Amino acid sequence: MKNKKTIYLLGLLVFIVWGMIIYRIYVAVSDHPDPVIATTTKAKEPYDDYAIPKDTSRLQARYRDPFGLVPNKDTTKASPAKTIPRNISLNVPPGINWTAINYMGYIQNPGSKKIIAIMHINGKEVMMTEGENAEQVKLLRNLRDSIKISYHGQIKFIKPNR
Template identity: 50%
Template sequence: MVKKNKALTYVLIVVVLLVWGVIIYRIVIAYSGGRDESYVPPPAPKEIFNDYAVPKDTARLLLNYRDPFGIVAKKDTAKPPARNRPNAGIARLNMAPSFNWDIIRYSGYIKNPGSKKLIAFMKVNGKEAMMSEGETVGQFKLIRNMKDSVLVKSGGKTKYIHIQPAI
């Protein structure tokens, strides 16, 4: 048989009542909007010192020393003498200026599911166009579309333009 200790039972009952009393007290305080003075808020975080500010540059460079490597010769600031031009009387040939191919860009392609043709995304003089083989935009004609590049003809000259990502 187990002998019951009455004193221990009474002490445990008092402890349980105290614990439940604290719990109920905190719940009542929280819902009633009252302030619990035992709560201490954590301290505010300290402001971080801005040590990355760039100080104003007050130094001046004196560039009156000689070149340590001797690579650059001293500049002669005097006016250069006039050159004698023996070919001054010869007329130049009338050559057509070279064509600027940089005004056309190839950005990519899509495949038309109905006709199975490739349609190229081109940018000509800053204007975007969708072209298939044989089409002409401005002075450019798309001859062949090969996914990674296109063959373009302009003014009797042809050139391959490779795909460039859109900027």
């Protein structure tokens, strides 16, 4: 009796395992869309150029010179600030109209894996790869979620219009 119960139990387990395997194969092969699963995603941080912050720390070299050639020097005193003479005139170029450049998205060549950016520049649709120029705009870097361009000597990141 004990042996028959074990055989039936093992047969039921085999039936359940094979049922799960066949179900997963059916779901993978079928054309039904994946079930909607609500997930929370963390917002991406934009790719912007950040200036390097000014170093505010002071080197305090209070150890002795191993060769004895240079006397001890106090590095905690700040050097005097440089003054700019008042009679210098700065030529500031006029502002650039960045709204004339829109990043629409990208496409990828499946053969060469090259990414091509699609942009609107002054109302014209332009497709560019990294390093190309069009309408005085040079595409420096394509990061898929933004592009880095150079226009009239200035560099800026532009995100796609959504």
